[in-house]
Amino acid sequence: xxxxxxxxxxxxxxxxxxxxxxxxxxxxxxxxxxxxxxxxxxxxxxxxxxxxxxxxxxxxxxxxxxxxxxxxxxxxxxxxxxxxxxxxxxxxxxxxxxxxxxxxxxxxxxxxxxxxxxxxxxxxxxxxxxxxxxxxxxxxxxxxxxxxxxxxxxxxxxxxxxxxxxxxxxxxxxxxxxxxxxxxxxxxxxxxxxxxxxxxxxxxxxxxxxxxxxxxxxxxxxxxxxxxxxxxxxxxxxxx
Numbered sequence: 001x002x003x004x005x006x007x008x009x010x011x012x013x014x015x016x017x018x019x020x021x022x023x024x025x026x027x028x029x030x031x032x033x034x035x036x037x038x039x040x041x042x043x044x045x046x047x048x049x050x051x052x053x054x055x056x057x058x059x060x061x062x063x064x065x066x067x068x069x070x071x072x073x074x075x076x077x078x079x080x081x082x083x084x085x086x087x088x089x090x091x092x093x094x095x096x097x098x099x100x101x102x103x104x105x106x107x108x109x110x111x112x113x114x115x116x117x118x119x120x121x122x123x124x125x126x127x128x129x130x131x132x133x134x135x136x137x138x139x140x141x142x143x144x145x146x147x148x149x150x151x152x153x154x155x156x157x158x159x160x161x162x163x164x165x166x167x168x169x170x171x172x173x174x175x176x177x178x179x180x181x182x183x184x185x186x187x188x189x190x191x192x193x194x195x196x197x198x199x200x201x202x203x204x205x206x207x208x209x210x211x212x213x214x215x216x217x218x219x220x221x222x223x224x225x226x227x228x229x230x231x232x233x234x235x236x237x238x239x240x
Contacts, residue, residue, distance in 0.1 A: 016169065017056040017109060018082045019129055027126050030119040033109040040105040040174060044085065045096035054116045055085040060106025061167045063183060064141070065099040074148065075183040077141045078103065080167020082234060083133050089113045090120035090130045103179065104168050139233045143226050151224040153186045157194050158223035160184060161204070161213060163230065171213035198222075 015021040020028060038044075038060060045051065047067065055062065062079040076098060079085045088094050090113075120126045147156055160183065165171050177191040184191070195211075198204045203218040204211055213219060220227065 016058045016081055017084070019084050019087075019133060020056055020109070023125055023129060027119075027123045030123055030126070031111060032115050033111050036108050036110050038102045038105060038108055040102055040179075042102040042105070043099075044102065045098075045100040047096060047098060049096050051086040051089040051094050051096055052113050053110050054087060054089060054113055055079075056109040057081050057083070057085075057167070058107040058109060059168055059170070060102055060108055061104040061164060063101050063103040065101060067099050072185075073099070073182050074185045076144055077137055078163060078167055079137070080164075081169055082167065083137065086113065087130050088134050090116050090126060092117065103183070104164065104174060106168060136234055140230055143229055143233070147224060147226040148185060151226065153184060153190055154194050154197070155222060155224035156184055156226075157191070158198070158203075158219045159227040161211065162216070162219055162223055162227050165213055166231075171216070173211045173213070174209060175211050176209045 015028075020031075020033075023031075033056070044055065044062065057080050059081070062085050063075050064077045064079065065073045066076055067073050079100075085100055086094070086096070120130060147159065151159075157180070160180070161173070164173055164175070177195065178188050181188045181191045195204065195206050198219075199206055201215075201218055203215045203222070204213055206212075
């Protein structure tokens with residue numbers, strides 16, 4: 001979170017983004033971060049678009065989407081409070097490889113890409129953070145591709161709900177069935193049936209576009225192995 005002082009300079013008084021929290025104070029002070037609240041569905045980047053800003057989610061979540069020529073979309077990775085969008089821009093000019101859209105609205109910290117690049121140039125911890133998270137995101141994208149190819153929709157939905165809850169730090173998720181279907185690459189009717197089954201089992205409650213996770217253990221038992229693999233990937237990087 002940030003607080004604005006009378007001079008208009010934003011001062012970090014509590015950091016809920018894990019990447020920013022991992023930085024030493026001297027590196028963190030180099031970042032000119034500004035708070036912004038973005039709604040669900042807000043577009044951020046399109047494929048081949050220059051990355052002009054960096055986004056550090058605090059309570060929101062961003063989906064990285066591959067879009068086909070027919071307009072179909074499949075999610076390849078998500079960015080929540082454990083990461084940042086466009087962070088590779090700190091190593092030089094970059095273009096977005098995917099569409100980036102706010103999947104769960106919330107608070108974000110953002111800064112201009114050129115200023116972030118300047119900060120990275122003089123700070124080894126910032127450069128290490130960029131390389132570390134780029135590896136994590138790449139690993140997540142690979143695992144998601146494998147998951148979409150070999151695991152059934154039910155186990156993928158459980159994995160995705162757990163992953164999303166961790167990304168935003170809450171078991172209350174503002175998600176429509178249509179959005180979930182787009183992210184998982186399945187029909188809305190399929191999501192409806194799967195959500196009804198999870199609700200009958202007591203794992204979730206779904207009402208008017210809001211999903212509440214009630215029984216995490218049941219979701220974990222029903223999720224595919226990719227949930228554990230993705231968690232271990234990030235934990236191993238954090239411990240290294």
